[in-house]
Amino acid sequence: AQSVTQPDIHITVSEGASLELRCNYSYGATPYLFWYVQSPGQGLQLLLKYFSGDTLVQGIKGFEAEFKRSQSSFNLRKPSVHWSDAAEYFCAVGENYKLSFGAGTTVTVRA
Amino acid sequence: DSGVTQTPKHLITATGQRVTLRCSPRSGDLSVYWYQQSLDQGLQFLIQYYNGEERAKGNILERFSAQQFPDLHSELNLSSLELGDSALYFCASSSNNEQFFGPGTRLTVL
Numbered sequence: 001a002q003s004v005t006q007p008d009i010h011i012t013v014s015e016g017a018s019l020e021l022r023c024n025y026s027y028g029a030t031p032y033l034f035w036y037v038q039s040p041g042q043g044l045q046l047l048l049k050y051f052s053g054d055t056l057v058q059g060i061k062g063f064e065a066e067f068k069r070s071q072s073s074f075n076l077r078k079p080s081v082h083w084s085d086a087a088e089y090f091c092a093v094g095e096n097y098k099l100s101f102g103a104g105t106t107v108t109v110r111a
Numbered sequence: 112d113s114g115v116t117q118t119p120k121h122l123i124t125a126t127g128q129r130v131t132l133r134c135s136p137r138s139g140d141l142s143v144y145w146y147q148q149s150l151d152q153g154l155q156f157l158i159q160y161y162n163g164e165e166r167a168k169g170n171i172l173e174r175f176s177a178q179q180f181p182d183l184h185s186e187l188n189l190s191s192l193e194l195g196d197s198a199l200y201f202c203a204s205s206s207n208n209e210q211f212f213g214p215g216t217r218l219t220v221l
Binding site: 032034036042043044045046049051090094096098099100101102103104 | 113144146153154155156159167169201203208209210211212213214215
């Protein structure tokens with residue numbers, strides 16, 4: 001069975017600084033990988049996805065993620081964080097359309 | 112706005128009761144998924160329906176059941192509720208291997 005690990009429970013970053021959120025997965029085949037964001041009291045919004053091809057994928061809101069098969073990782077990055085990026089971020093692996101989520105990383109942005 | 116709608120937004124009930132959560136998928140999407148988000152278990156897949164048929168089951172309790180109707184809306188029925196069932200319940204629909212989530216129903220069991 002697939003599993004997803006997000007090692008960082010909480011990250012605090014200054015506005016304008018770069019952000020990297022880690023995600024490691026365990027899956028036998030080539031995974032479908034996703035990053036979702038959840039703002040307080042809101043649903044889940046898809047930031048980006050990787051199915052195949054170019055291992056560096058661009059998403060919405062200036063986010064990007066890189067798939068590294070050798071490291072079983074799919075880390076999310078943003079060069080310059082805005083206060084509105086404060087939220088919880090979830091990495092997910094898809095198999096037969098079912099998603100398995102990591103525990104999430106809460107991002108706090110300080111002024 | 113994902114196009115997936117869920118009602119009600121909030122639900123408060125007592126232990127032992129039964130509730131029904133409703134979901135309408137995006138127009139044209141045949142699949143509906145239910146997920147539970149709780150503090151101790153995180154986000155967990157419960158069940159998937161495709162065009163009215165159950166397709167996949169996850170960590171869904173026997174006290175919980177779901178169905179998808181001919182108009183493709185889905186209902187998640189939770190019975191004999193316990194305090195630990197308090198959670199946010201999400202519905203999602205999919206196309207092209209992407210899942211689009213509704214705003215969720217927050218269930219509080221007192």
